[in-house]
Amino acid sequence: MDYNTLSRAFDMSCCSSSEVISTDDSTKGASILSKNNNQSTPKNSSSALSSSSEEMATVGSEDKDKGKIIQDEQSTGCHEDHGREEKSKNGDKSKKKEKRPRQPRFAFLTKSEIDNLEDGYRWRKYGQKAVKNSAFPRSYYRCTSQGCMVKKRVERSFQDPSIVVTTYEGQHNHHSPATLRASNFAGMLMPPNLRSTCLMEPPYFQQELLAQLLQMENNRPDDPMSKLYQNLDPGLQFRLP
DNA sequence: CGGCTTTGACCCGCGC
DNA sequence: GCGCGGGTCAAAGCCG
Numbered sequence: 001m002d003y004n005t006l007s008r009a010f011d012m013s014c015c016s017s018s019e020v021i022s023t024d025d026s027t028k029g030a031s032i033l034s035k036n037n038n039q040s041t042p043k044n045s046s047s048a049l050s051s052s053s054e055e056m057a058t059v060g061s062e063d064k065d066k067g068k069i070i071q072d073e074q075s076t077g078c079h080e081d082h083g084r085e086e087k088s089k090n091g092d093k094s095k096k097k098e099k100r101p102r103q104p105r106f107a108f109l110t111k112s113e114i115d116n117l118e119d120g121y122r123w124r125k126y127g128q129k130a131v132k133n134s135a136f137p138r139s140y141y142r143c144t145s146q147g148c149m150v151k152k153r154v155e156r157s158f159q160d161p162s163i164v165v166t167t168y169e170g171q172h173n174h175h176s177p178a179t180l181r182a183s184n185f186a187g188m189l190m191p192p193n194l195r196s197t198c199l200m201e202p203p204y205f206q207q208e209l210l211a212q213l214l215q216m217e218n219n220r221p222d223d224p225m226s227k228l229y230q231n232l233d234p235g236l237q238f239r240l241p
Numbered sequence: 242c243g244g245c246t247t248t249g250a251c252c253c254g255c256g257c
Numbered sequence: 258g259c260g261c262g263g264g265t266c267a268a269a270g271c272c273g
Contacts, residue, residue, distance in 0.1 A: 125246055127265055140264070144244085153264090 107167040109157070121145070121172065123152065134158035145174050 123141035131138045136156035143150040150170035157163040 124244080126267095128247075129263065129265095132262065138263085 105167055105169045107165055110164050110166065111160075111162050112164045119166075121150075131155060131158075136161065143170075143172060145172070148173050 122144040124144045125139055125141050127140040128137050129140070134155065135158055138153055138155035141152045141154065148170075150168065150172050152169065153165075153167040155165050155167075157165055
């Protein structure tokens with residue numbers, strides 16, 4: 001995923017009121033690392049959000065209080081994808097599999113009616129699986145941009161069906177088609193006091209997340225959020241704005 | 242016709 | 258070794 005954009009999201013959403021969660025992918029459980037701030041944002045903040053993005057509305061909404069960002073622990077080895085890429089379909093098992101380092105993941109918990117939240121990138125669905133202990137299937141998407149291996153999984157929380165869990169894996173090697181549009185919109189058309197909500201448009205959304213994490217790392221080393229940041233792929237850190 | 246979704250089959254890792 | 262569950266492939270169908 002594009003963590004630059006991720007970071008923005010965090011700044012605008014999580015840091016206002018939502019929770020940052022670290023998930024263990026093997027257990028699918030989520031533990032709250034940090035509950036950020038007191039809930040001081042206006043309750044009707046979501047009303048100022050662009051209706052074009054459900055994700056924005058949900059993540060940024062104080063009222064719904066369901067905007068959460070998760071970083072998946074890089075726990076078990078990444079077994080998705082690499083197995084098939086390095087062996088042919090007809091079974092080239094002679095080749096020793098090298099474990100590709102797992103791509104860092106971020107999961108977003110958003111309260112939304114729709115599963116496939118608009119995030120500024122184009123995705124192609126390549127699979128859907130029923131998930132154990134969940135009545136809702138998990139959908140698998142890949143970025144359609146050439147050479148971009150970013151994937152995302154979308155599933156609905158079985159505990160709260162109104163919550164959509166979107167897990168991103170990998171980093172985009174291109175800009176979102178929506179980046180410029182979102183940038184112009186937020187920077188030129190919106191008054192500063194409204195930008196925070198409008199910048200929830202996905203590309204910023206992600207950048208702000210990481211930016212916030214970096215800031216916390218610098219200013220508040222003891223903050224739980226800093227720990228979250230420290231878990232990030234070091235390769236991401238210099239990509240921060 | 243190209244891009245996308247659907248869906249069953251296949252592969253792989255892991256736990257027992 | 259076996260079974261289970263997650264992840265991916267790829268053919269078929271749909272749609273603009």
